[in-house]
Every structure is written in C-alpha cells, then in structure tokens.
Amino acid sequence: MDLKVLIVDDEPANGLFLHTIIEQVAGVKVVAVCTSGREALDMVKIHHPQVVFLDVDMPEMNGLELACTLTERHPDIYIVFATAYPDYALQAFELYSFDYILKPFNEERIRKTLKKLQSSIEKQVSPANNKGMCIWVDKGRARVCLRPDDIVYLETCNHRTQIVALNDRYLTWYKIDKLSTALEPYGFHKCHRSYIVNRNQIKEIIKTGRTFQIKLFSGEAIPLSRKMERDFRNIILKCEIHDFA
Numbered sequence: 001m002d003l004k005v006l007i008v009d010d011e012p013a014n015g016l017f018l019h020t021i022i023e024q025v026a027g028v029k030v031v032a033v034c035t036s037g038r039e040a041l042d043m044v045k046i047h048h049p050q051v052v053f054l055d056v057d058m059p060e061m062n063g064l065e066l067a068c069t070l071t072e073r074h075p076d077i078y079i080v081f082a083t084a085y086p087d088y089a090l091q092a093f094e095l096y097s098f099d100y101i102l103k104p105f106n107e108e109r110i111r112k113t114l115k116k117l118q119s120s121i122e123k124q125v126s127p128a129n130n131k132g133m134c135i136w137v138d139k140g141r142a143r144v145c146l147r148p149d150d151i152v153y154l155e156t157c158n159h160r161t162q163i164v165a166l167n168d169r170y171l172t173w174y175k176i177d178k179l180s181t182a183l184e185p186y187g188f189h190k191c192h193r194s195y196i197v198n199r200n201q202i203k204e205i206i207k208t209g210r211t212f213q214i215k216l217f218s219g220e221a222i223p224l225s226r227k228m229e230r231d232f233r234n235i236i237l238k239c240e241i242h243d244f245a
Contacts, residue, residue: 003114003118004029004048005030006030006034006052007032008034008035008036009035009055009058010055010057014055018110019033022053022114027118032046032047036058036059037062038061041066041070044077050078051079052078054066056083057084071159078121080099080101080113080117081100082101082110083100084103086102098120099113101113120173133147133183138172148198149186150166151166151198152165152197152218152220153216153220153222154176154179154180155194156176157171161174161175161176163179164220180196191228192223197214199235201216203216203217205224211223211226212226
C-alpha cells in the first residue's frame with residue numbers, strides 16, 4: 001500500500017516542486033496539494049493521509065497552529081515541516097514534527113525523509129519469529145526488539161509514545177493507538193487516554209476519593225480514567241480494588 005502524503009504550502013510553486021519530488025519515490029503517493037490550513041483540514045478528512053508536508057509561514061492559520069490541530073484530531077499523522085524558517089525547528093520538534101526540512105529544498109534530503117517514514121511505519125510492529133510479536137525500538141545506535149512480556153506500560157509524551165519496559169524506557173515515534181491495537185491480544189488494555197498497561201504487571205487498583213490509580217509490581221502508579229474504570233474492572237477481574245476514601 002502506498003504511503004499517502006498531503007502537501008500544504010501557500011506558494012503554489014513550492015507545492016508543485018514538492019509534489020514532483022515526492023511522486024518520484026516508489027511506494028509514495030501525493031493525495032492533494034493545499035495552499036491553506038483550512039483547505040488542508042478538509043483534505044485530511046477526505047484522503048486520510050499518513051504524512052503531511054507543511055510550511056510554517058502561511059496566512060490565517062500558520063503551520064504550527066495547523067500541526068497542533070492535525071495531531072489533536074488525527075494523532076496517527078506524521079508531520080514534516082518544509083519551510084524557509086529555521087527559527088521554529090526546536091518548537092516543531094518538541095511539539096509535533098517527524099522532520100524539519102529547510103528551503104531551498106534538496107531533493108535527496110526529501111527522498112531520505114520519505115524512506116525513513118516508510119521504514120518507520122512498516123517496522124512499527126512486526127513478528128520476530130513464530131513465537132510472537134516484536135516491537136522494534138532504537139536505543140542509541142542499537143535497535144532493540146521488545147516482546148510484549150518485556151513491556152510494563154505505554155504512555156503518550158508530547159505526541160510521541162514512551163514504552164516503559166522492565167529494565168528501560170524508550171521514547172518512540174510510534175502512535176499509541178496503533179500499538180494498542182497490536183498489543184491487545186497480548187493482554188494490554190487502555191486505562192486512560194494517554195496510557196496502555198500490561199495486565200500481567202498490575203498489582204492492584206486503588207481508589208482515593210473519586211480518583212483511581214493502578215499500582216504496578218514495579219512500584220509505579222499510573223492513572224485509571226473514571227470513564228474507563230467500569231469497563232477496565234470488568235476486563236481485569238483478578239484485580240482487587242482497595243478504597244482509601
């Protein structure tokens with residue numbers, strides 16, 4: 001399946017140039033080229049792109065504002081800023097972006113970013129062997145295979161996902177909703193909009209007043225949403241709930 005890309009740039013010539021380069025990469029398809037943030041939001045609803053190439057300096061809704069809206073409404077979207085303004089790079093990386101490419105565009109730089117995106121999306125979750133699933137994560141220069149039994153819980157962190165394992169933590173670009181779907185057959189359950197927990201790592205569920213927490217065997221505690229508490233309790237039948245109200 002092709003990687004679907006949306007381009008947003010208020011200068012049509014830049015959008016056309018990006019379109020030409022991106023379409024030359026095998027397995028990548030440009031679904032639309034937009035000249036405003038409002039148009040981009042409409043096109044995302046229609047085409048469901050996986051990646052958005054986005055300029056920063058645009059009228060009405062600038063690129064940072066659009067990126068914020070996109071990631072809130074469509075958390076699985078990858079943002080690549082393509083702009084002439086280097087000053088926003090740190091803010092973009094901290095909040096939203098997968099990459100930050102400066103104008104004038106270098107064709108090889110764009111191709112490398114697309115290949116990196118393809119690799120990242122394809123390798124998010126892959127079977128290591130017949131014994132089960134493996135999630136590949138980077139740690140320094142090493143690439144580590146995490147099996148479900150290695151993982152304690154996952155949490156969102158500035159539009160990224162932190163995987164908390166038995167012996168380490170890994171900050172990744174993986175989308176938590178995709179990991180949730182992949183890990184559900186292995187006993188992982190959503191306990192909060194920002195957390196997914198391994199059922200086998202739960203020691204107890206604690207109620208304090210009107211709030212709930214999940215106490216883990218590691219000694220850590222993570223939140224349990226009040227909205228999800230009833231369904232979660234039905235799933236985790238073995239967990240005794242202690243009321244400290």
